[in-house]
Amino acid sequence: MATSCRFAASLRRASLNARAPTRPRRFQPAAVHVRWTGSTSATSEPHQPDDKETVKGAPAPAKAITFTSDTYPDIQREPGFSKLTQEHVEHFRELLGTESAVVDGVSKDASEDIEPFNSDWMRKYRGHAKLVLKPQSTEEVSQILKFCNDNKLAVVPQGGNTGLVGGSVPVFDEIVINLQKMDKIRSFDEVSGILVADAGVILEVADNFLAEKNHIFPLDLGAKGSCQIGGNVATNAGGLRLLRYGSLHGNVLGIEAVLPDGTILDDLSTLRKNNTGYDLKQLFIGGEGTIGIITGISILTPQRSPAINVAYFGLASYEKTQQAFREAKGQLSEILSAFELMDGNSQHIVNKVTGKKMPLEGDHPFYCLIETSGSNTDHDSEKLQAFLEHVMENDIVEDGVLAQDQTQIQELWSFREGISECLGHWGGVYKYDLSLPIAQMYDLVNDVRDRLTKAKLIGDDDSYPALDVIGYGHMGDANLHLNIPVRRYDKKVEKELEPYVYEWVQSRKGSISAEHGLGIAKKAYIGYSKSDSMIKLMKQIKGLYDPNGIMNPYKYM
Amino acid sequence: MSGLRILVPVKRVIDYAVKPRVNRTQTAVETSSVKHSMNPFDELSIEEAVRLRERKIPVESITAISAGPPKAQDILRTAMAMGADKGIHVAVDEQDALEPLGVAKLLAKVVQGEKSNLVILGKQSIDDDAGQTGQMLAGLLGWAQATQASKVSVEGDSVTVVREVDGGVETLRAALPMVVTTDLRLNEPRYASLPNIMKAKKKPLEKKKLADYGLELGARLKTVRVTEPPPRKGGVKVDDVDGMIGKLKELGAL
Known part of the structure; x- marks a missing residue:
């Protein structure tokens, strides 16, 4: 028995x-x-x-895992980008303070510590990054990006690194900016169901938090235990609840993002209706980190x-x-x-x-x-x-x-x-x-x-x-x-x-x-789904916000 | 022998995948607006009864019975969609739920009324976990019993049951009439298919009261208090290796 x-x-x-x-x-x-x-x-x-x-x-x-640079021999490192030096690393260490926020592979061999940030979960893409930064606040992200932009250092924004097209892994020696330390839920309004949270909150954590309040995150996907909501928004993830709750383009009400020059785009609106000018946050939804880094989102969550x-x-x-x-x-x-x-x-x-x-x-x-x-x-x-x-x-x-x-x-x-x-x-x-x-x-x-x-x-x-x-x-x-x-x-x-x-x-x-998404896997094929004039306009936007091209290079288009 | 007349008692319980919560007054588990389904062990019982019939063993009838609130009829329909021929619903209010002895007495009466010669029931229900009804029923009827069955075969009047015991299996044989309680390895319950769900709607469902069987409510047991298990203490997150070593020292582990 x-x-x-x-x-x-x-x-x-x-x-x-x-x-x-x-x-x-x-x-x-x-x-x-x-x-x-x-x-x-x-x-x-x-x-x-x-x-x-x-x-x-x-x-x-x-x-x-084969290096992405070997799989795609046509992609060459952009010669305009600077090489990381000891001084750069010192600057970041001073800026971020704590030891754990900087994984330094420049001044010492840290390849084992960096490997998880350098390759993706499918073991399909692998970069040569030597430095990983884990900022804890929007302010820190802003200072990192401003410094990188001024010094022409290329960066890759990274969330849970669960993507399917290699968008969140470096190709060459880009600095990985990982958002995992920005994992706070900022506010939740039980009446309107609007959640405001840091970009690094894990999807399942957000969903469990909402479950306690009888609400549901309008997105669900297999990787929910690892992926971060900032990354979900940046890649405009689809998933299993899309039929019911619609795409993130509709559910995301506001975004806080940092542009390459350090500007903090403060559009963390909690309004459902707001017809005042161009809806710039939409550029970041599905932008795959090519014009800025999302640091916070405000999203409308339905009743569970x-x-x-x-x-x-x-x-x-x-x-x-x-x-x-x-x-x-x-x-x-x-x-x-x-x-x-x-x-x-x-x-x-x-x-x-x-x-x-x-x-x-x-x-x-x-x-x-x-x-x-x-x-x-x-x-x-x-x-x-x-x-x-x-x-x-x-x-x-x-x-x-x-x-x-x-x-x-x-x-x-x-x-x-x-x-x-x-x-x-x-x-x-x-x-x-x-x-x-x-x-x-x-x-x-x-x-x-x-x-x-x-x-x-x-x-x-x-x-x-x-x-x-x-x-x-x-x-x-x-x-x-x-x-x-x-x-x-x-x-x-x-x-x-x-x-x-x-x-x-x-x-x-x-x-x-x-x-x-596009990432590196579908970059070459964008022409099958977007016309030349569309691609030209997209490139103009990229050039406007990221004139030095440091944001997630070699990908997207 | 004319054939098997199988009685299968089924119970509506909180779905086993739902986390039960204790109510505020600590008198019971919260049941309102919580997903309910058939007690998993009872699903096995129905499945076994239907499989006996599919194995060309002469099964004259399969009757499902449930005592509980009106919603228990949903469970009976499921049982009929899985293959039971008819259902009997004995109305009992949720707050007056029967105790195992009460259920056994009721079943004993139903067995007489239905002229059942085999009762297959779950070894326990996952809400009360009492695990007594089958044994009490066999005692009241004076029938042979085989509990925790993992294999049931019928030949003529004789029923052979393989049951799980500590460290192995035990094989029992007895003559009908008999009480068998089911265990998890007995079978894998089928899905209720759409055509069968529709057919089940047309199958007879008798509505009864306890009084129809000459029984009265009467609780012998009193629930003193229901409490949640002590919550697991949350861990602490450390920033880095130094933080962890500091914490371990603080706790005296180093």
């Missing part, structure tokens, strides 16, 4: 740790680790799973929903998923909080890799996961029941299940969340994050599959490099994740994919980077 009782007790304990969970625990970024080896913008190679078939374990040693329901469907065709999405919007309207699309292949892969039982019996070409969140359980259930009956009776969905408790909610979510982790099981993945018109979204997956099949690159045995072409993503946001799991990297596969995929997206007026 003791065995089982302990089991039950541990279940309970596990639940105690998750405070007021309104959503299942996500796969942490550590579980989806991938290592850079290839040369296209979309390659990644995950860890091999251990014997329990879960992908985890220590990341590959840092030395294994106490009632969460999750349903999972099997559908016969992509047309049916669109129909289901339309019905969901119509009938669930304000309580719909996620509509995720997974194709059949992606679900088989999760099933095969994790050994978990498929939620539905029988095979379906497409699957959808719907989540609702609302304020009243009875009201939500009634709506959801009506919707479920409707889509069943009208043959929009072939089969489906409804989670009956929190555990099942987590299980169902794991079939969506687990995809990217499971894809790397056989060796590597080519990944694309694209925005496309919803009606044509899945055509791309079919076209790419046809193309690779015709080139005899897809097959069931080891003589073929690619296993399959799969598509999944945030249907509600018209955001497709096109993934090609491969047994090994192969130039022939890359040739078939690029620039084909980018051209395909361009011809449908889509975006080559829906939520991951």
